[in-house]
Amino acid sequence: MRERLEDALKYGKADYVEVRLEELEATTVAFKGKEIDTLSASKAKGGIARAMVRGGWGMAVFNDLKELSDAVRRACELAGLVGSEEASLAEVEPVQEVTRAELRGRDFRGVPLDEKVRTAKEYNDIMLGHHPKIETTETRYWDSFRRVWYINSEGTYIEDERPDISIYMTAIAREGDKVQKVTERAISHGGFETVEGLQERAERAARRSVELLSAPPVRGGVYTVVLDPRLAGVFAHEAFGHLSEADFVYENPRLKELLVLGRRFGVEEVSIVDDGTIPGLYGTIKYDDEGVPARKTYLLREGVLVGRLHNRETSAKMGEPLTGNARAQGYSSEPIVRMTNTYIEPGEVRFEDMLSGIKLGVYAIDMVGGQTMMEMFTFSAGWGYMIRDGRIEELVRDVVLTGNLFETLKNVEAVGDDLRWDHGHCGKGGQTAPVSTGSPHIRIRNVVVGGRR
Amino acid sequence: MKLRDIAHMVLEKVSSKVQSAQVVASWEESTPVSFEADKLKAIKTSRTVSIGLKVIVEGRLGESHVTDPEDVDALVEKALEATKFGREVNYTFPKEEPPDVKLYDGAVVEVPTERLVESCREMLELVKDYNPDITVYAYASKGVGESHVANTSGLDFGDEGTGYYLGVHGELVREGDILMAGYGRGWRRAEIDPSEVAGRAIEKFRMAERVVEVRSGRMPVLFTPEGLEVLLLSLKLGLNGKNVLLGSSPLSGKLGERIADPRFSLTDSGVEDYRPSSGHYDADGVPKGRTVLVEEGVLRNFLYDLDTATKAGRRPTGNTACSPNNWLISAGNTPNDEILRDLREGVVVYDVLGLGQGNPISGEFSVNLALGYKVEDGEVVGRVKNTMLAGNVYEALMRISAVGSSPEWTTGSLCAPPVLVDGLYVVSKEGT
Numbered sequence: 034m035r036e037r038l039e040d041a042l043k044y045g046k047a048d049y050v051e052v053r054l055e056e057l058e059a060t061t062v063a064f065k066g067k068e069i070d071t072l073s074a075s076k077a078k079g080g081i082a083r084a085m086v087r088g089g090w091g092m093a094v095f096n097d098l099k100e101l102s103d104a105v106r107r108a109c110e111l112a113g114l115v116g117s118e119e120a121s122l123a124e125v126e127p128v129q130e131v132t133r134a135e136l137r138g139r140d141f142r143g144v145p146l147d148e149k150v151r152t153a154k155e156y157n158d159i160m161l162g163h164h165p166k167i168e169t170t171e172t173r174y175w176d177s178f179r180r181v182w183y184i185n186s187e188g189t190y191i192e193d194e195r196p197d198i199s200i201y202m203t204a205i206a207r208e209g210d211k212v213q214k215v216t217e218r219a220i221s222h223g224g225f226e227t228v229e230g231l232q233e234r235a236e237r238a239a240r241r242s243v244e245l246l247s248a249p250p251v252r253g254g255v256y257t258v259v260l261d262p263r264l265a266g267v268f269a270h271e272a273f274g275h276l277s278e279a280d281f282v283y284e285n286p287r288l289k290e291l292l293v294l295g296r297r298f299g300v301e302e303v304s305i306v307d308d309g310t311i312p313g314l315y316g317t318i319k320y321d322d323e324g325v326p327a328r329k330t331y332l333l334r335e336g337v338l339v340g341r342l343h344n345r346e347t348s349a350k351m352g353e354p355l356t357g358n359a360r361a362q363g364y365s366s367e368p369i370v371r372m373t374n375t376y377i378e379p380g381e382v383r384f385e386d387m388l389s390g391i392k393l394g395v396y397a398i399d400m401v402g403g404q405t406m407m408e409m410f411t412f413s414a415g416w417g418y419m420i421r422d423g424r425i426e427e428l429v430r431d432v433v434l435t436g437n438l439f440e441t442l443k444n445v446e447a448v449g450d451d452l453r454w455d456h457g458h459c460g461k462g463g464q465t466a467p468v469s470t471g472s473p474h475i476r477i478r479n480v481v482v483g484g485r486r
Numbered sequence: 487m488k489l490r491d492i493a494h495m496v497l498e499k500v501s502s503k504v505q506s507a508q509v510v511a512s513w514e515e516s517t518p519v520s521f522e523a524d525k526l527k528a529i530k531t532s533r534t535v536s537i538g539l540k541v542i543v544e545g546r547l548g549e550s551h552v553t554d555p556e557d558v559d560a561l562v563e564k565a566l567e568a569t570k571f572g573r574e575v576n577y578t579f580p581k582e583e584p585p586d587v588k589l590y591d592g593a594v595v596e597v598p599t600e601r602l603v604e605s606c607r608e609m610l611e612l613v614k615d616y617n618p619d620i621t622v623y624a625y626a627s628k629g630v631g632e633s634h635v636a637n638t639s640g641l642d643f644g645d646e647g648t649g650y651y652l653g654v655h656g657e658l659v660r661e662g663d664i665l666m667a668g669y670g671r672g673w674r675r676a677e678i679d680p681s682e683v684a685g686r687a688i689e690k691f692r693m694a695e696r697v698v699e700v701r702s703g704r705m706p707v708l709f710t711p712e713g714l715e716v717l718l719l720s721l722k723l724g725l726n727g728k729n730v731l732l733g734s735s736p737l738s739g740k741l742g743e744r745i746a747d748p749r750f751s752l753t754d755s756g757v758e759d760y761r762p763s764s765g766h767y768d769a770d771g772v773p774k775g776r777t778v779l780v781e782e783g784v785l786r787n788f789l790y791d792l793d794t795a796t797k798a799g800r801r802p803t804g805n806t807a808c809s810p811n812n813w814l815i816s817a818g819n820t821p822n823d824e825i826l827r828d829l830r831e832g833v834v835v836y837d838v839l840g841l842g843q844g845n846p847i848s849g850e851f852s853v854n855l856a857l858g859y860k861v862e863d864g865e866v867v868g869r870v871k872n873t874m875l876a877g878n879v880y881e882a883l884m885r886i887s888a889v890g891s892s893p894e895w896t897t898g899s900l901c902a903p904p905v906l907v908d909g910l911y912v913v914s915k916e917g918t
């Protein structure tokens with residue numbers, strides 16, 4: 034393959050050319066209710082050639098590997114139509130590296146299909162059998178194994194293997210017109226052990242969905258809110274992390290002004306970090322999809338904006354250090370600036386102390402969705418509890434938090450000492466990327482909690 | 487190798503081993519052009535191939551996909567293996583005549599890449615003329631594809647289709663405030679007017695020049711066709727025949743009952759000429775058609791794929807995975823601009839954040855207004871910020887108090903007029 038790629042690069046006339054090829058095999062097993070809903074397998078190969086001419090990009094995606102050198106030529110032609118300025122890509126040391134996946138546990142490619150089916154079925158049955166109010170369930174097992182070949186015109190050549198495995202277990206409880214849904218999941222770049230031994234998690238999803246049927250919706254209003262680590266981690270990722278992605282800022286003079294390094298955005302207790310090097314996490318990578326090594330980058334340090342996530346182009350254009358955050362979903366996508374493992378650094382406040390002094394508040398737990406538009410954010414907690422006079426009281430549902438990021442970071446009152454990680458997928462520009470998010474408990478005042486009054 | 491030949495080769499390999507089988511082979515070529523931050527940034531071309539196989543052995547279904555015609559042996563083997571544990575089904579892939587619907591416009595294929603670039607530039611300049619401080623992003627793309635479906639019942643159908651899209655959005659940053667707004671149009675014909683697309687985007691910025699406060703409380707909410715997704719997302723899940731069969735839809739068992747105000751009628755259609763979700767067949771080879779879902783407020787039908795329909799004892803409606811094709815909301819009898827004019831106090835919704843979080847199937851929603859405006863005495867007075875909208879879709883449908891008389895197609899697969907709902911909860915940070 035290496036020779037073919039080196040040969041194809043010769044067809045490129047551009048300031049910069051790269052090619053990424055992939056082979057992928059995937060299996061999906063999905064239950065809906067008692068029955069198996071989907072059982073499918075897929076196999077794909079394809080690639081993308083990307084070229085830069087005078088600062089403009091041309092790209093060509095293909096499935097048929099015979100089109101490889103033609104794709105390189107087309108990408109260069111298209112780039113020629115686009116470019117109008119000087120090419121600028123941050124300098125990076127060329128690397129030559131061939132890595133193989135280290136599946137310390139059980140390689141899921143060797144697990145027979147019937148075992149995958151049995152595993153998913155067991156969790157599905159646990160949820161279905163939990164309580165008569167469990168109306169239905171959805172259990173989705175998915176694994177994929179990708180082999181990736183990357184080459185660029187500057188002498189970098191990387192071969193890599195990327196295993197992916199996940200299971201989502203969703204219980205749906207119903208009583209009359211009321212429907213409540215709770216999902217538990219396990220995701221990793223590891224082996225089949227990731228999805229083994231999750232009986233208790235399945236049970237928990239079912240139990241929680243039934244409990245939520247009788248929980249009242251939270252009363253809409255403005256509260257002091259304590260976020261659990263999972264929700265707080267997603268908050269750091271969604272609300273702040275995405276604004277730290279340089280592709281969003283680098284060509285917008287007003288945003289550059291607004292998000293200038295050195296500016297204070299939060300209270301001193303808050304530091305937010307992106308770190309693609311932490312072993313075992315879901316966002317961890319050795320090199321990004323431009324061949325740049327991953328690293329640890331402080332975004333917010335003691336409340337002050339100190340760093341940003343970059344690809345080679347944004348790094349050069351903003352004159353800021355390379356961070357190794359250019360990532361692509363797959364062979365049909367170009368790399369874009371993405372987070373890896375993003376977390377709020379733990380502080381010193383114990384959880385019990387965090388609750389004290391809250392007369393009326395909400396303890397928001399878990400998350401089922403989050404979305405941001407620039408400084409506006411909306412997060413849905415899985416559920417919550419009312420906090421009255423420093424004590425956790427009744428369970429409430431439909432806890433949706435919304436607000437302005439810049440105000441909210443200044444309203445953080447306490448950062449806990451209990452950092453916890455969570456794993457998932459981040460969507461941006463039509464691509465998803467594996468990421469981890471982490472945080473301790475945090476307390477924020479003046480948060481709008483949506484709900485019905 | 488021709489798609490038809492690939493399809494036939496696969497069928498030949500499996501036909502003796504299965505009760506029923508269907509293969510779809512397709513290719514697609516697209517060219518998206520993107521302007522980022524006021525400049526032409528990238529042109530991409532993409533040529534993709536897909537071969538999908540579904541087989542039924544001893545009443546069980548297995549599926550597989552590959553991208554390389556040389557991998558058809560793996561395709562066959564994996565699909566057959568999956569049938570050992572696959573879903574129990576009780577049908578064979580059908581052979582029926584295709585419906586009459588137009589999907590292909592030869593003019594799209596003729597559009598040179600330069601014209602895509604020019605259309606983007608035109609939209610960009612129009613937005614800049616309105617306000618040079620707006621950072622502009624523009625997109626244009628064209629696509630063409632072919633597919634061939636063949637099954638063991640004798641269906642043997644080749645199809646071709648095109649797609650065309652223009653869109654523009656802008657970012658306007660002021661101290662402590664960032665406004666994002668835009669507009670896009672997509673269908674299967676090359677005819678989209680860049681100046682109209684830009685005009686729609688500019689109108690949104692114009693209405694947002696002032697930021698105003700809104701009180702918290704119940705008030706009428708006017709959903710523009712784009713904003714209607716707030717109500718339709720839950721309906722998509724609720725009308726999904728599989729959710730109905732499993733009992734997770736709140737609409738289970740409610741056929742023939744009133745679920746909305748009589749002004750509200752909703753039809754699913756996969757046979758609107760040149761619309762994105764139109765087609766001849768769904769993924770199981772069932773012809774697409776039109777299905778009345780809600781008629782003058784009364785629930786008439788659900789969306790069914792072949793398998794679910796068989797199990798529910800209903801007719802399949804040509805909806806892959808029981809999901810919508812295009813949705814059409816019927817015209818009401820209030821002129822669109824009159825709805826706004828008669829509004830004393832209320833909110834107009836274009837775009838929201840947080841839709842689908844939580845528990846959309848229950849109908850409960852609680853969303854942040856990403857782009858919404860306040861109306862006072864029949865006029866839009868400005869944009870509202872930090873405001874949430876909450877309610878239940880099924881209650882909201884009963885409280886529809888006006889439906890506009892002029893429906894229009896949105897970016898994607900919805901044709902709808904504006905819809906006014908009385909008494910939704912608005913929660914405002916400022917107004918609390």
Ligand SMILES: [Zn+2]
Nearest residue numbers: 270271459460
């Ligand atoms: Zn994200």
